[in-house]
Amino acid sequence: MIKTVNLQKIFKTEEVETWALNNVNLEIKAGEFVAIMGPSGCGKSTLLNILGLLDNPTGGTYELNGTDVSKFTEAQRTNLRKGVIGFVFQSFNLIDELNVFENIELPLLYMGIPATERKRRVEDAMNRMAIAHRVKHFPQQLSGGQQQRVAIARAVVANPKLILADEPTGNLDSKNGKEVMELLTELNKEGTTIVMVTHSQHDSGYAGRTINLFDGQVVNEIKI
Template sequence: MIKTENLQKVFRTDEVETWALNNITLEIKEGEFVAIMGPSGCGKSTLLNIVGLLDSPTGGKYFLNGTDVSNYKESQCTKLRKGVIGFVFQSFNLIDELNVFENIELPLLYMGFPSSERKVKVRQAMDRMQISHREKHFPQQLSGGQQQRVAIARAVVANPKLILADEPTGNLDSRNGKEVMDLLTELNNDGTSIVMVTHSQHDAEYASRIVNLFDGQLVSQVKL
């Protein structure tokens, strides 16, 4: 599903050249749950952003579902992301002015689904995340755990094949964090591929493989 060959990302200023990713070669198969770990600044989020087509590599190759997308333009990346990739962030990234139903519905609106189909899909996603009773509530009326459930529902509402999660439990207490990791595990057991950036060794142990980065380089992989 995901394959990188000597992937590079270099940030340059007038005086400094920083290698965020230095020749990363990695393959993630469909249905895997992979955790990416390493110290702050090691390139974890940079790698996730490139995998999610939110950023472009400076060098090397990136293949998504067998297609070389290394040099895709922004419009091509946007089109490919729709319906293929779902995102879950540490900060939830919900829109305060929209209620639960409307936040979850957003990806379907962008993809042009008709109203009747949007309603069905949103209700299915809410049922799956056990937040149907909150559909009229706004983000500020929800706990952190409930907000992350809404964010996950939004990520899965279009049935993407791949979920990218960046520190999904970073703003949660241990109980809510466990619930979120259990939800991600259920999605993976149903066939969704998951790539997760995390600092938490406990969270990483939910994955089937841990990829360790250090100073922009892939230093080890551990199969669980």
């Protein structure tokens, strides 16, 4: 599903170059659950942004489902993301002005899904994430764990083949964090590929493989 060859990302500020990613080589098969770990500033989130088609690499190649997307335009990346990639963020990234139903519905609106089908899919996602009883509530009326459940429901409502999770338990207590990791594990068992950035050794234990980054390079991999 995912293959990178000598992937590079360089940020330039005036005459200063910062190598966020330095020749990263990865291969992630469909159906895997992979954790990416490393110290702050090692390039984890930068890598996830490229894998999620939010940014292009400076050099090297990135193949998603056999297609080299390294030099895609922003419009091409946006179009490819729809229905293929779901995102789960540490900060939840919910829209305050929208209620639970409306937040979850957003990806389907972007895809042009008819209203009746949108309603069915959103209700299914809410029931699965045990958040249907909060359907008319707004993000500020929810606990952190509930907000993350809404975020996961939004990520899965379009039935993506790939979910990218950036520190998905970072703002949660241990109980809610455990529940979120169990939800991601359940999705993976059903065939969804999960790539997760985390600082937590505990969370990485849910993954089948851990990739460690240091200074923008893969330093080792651990299979469970």
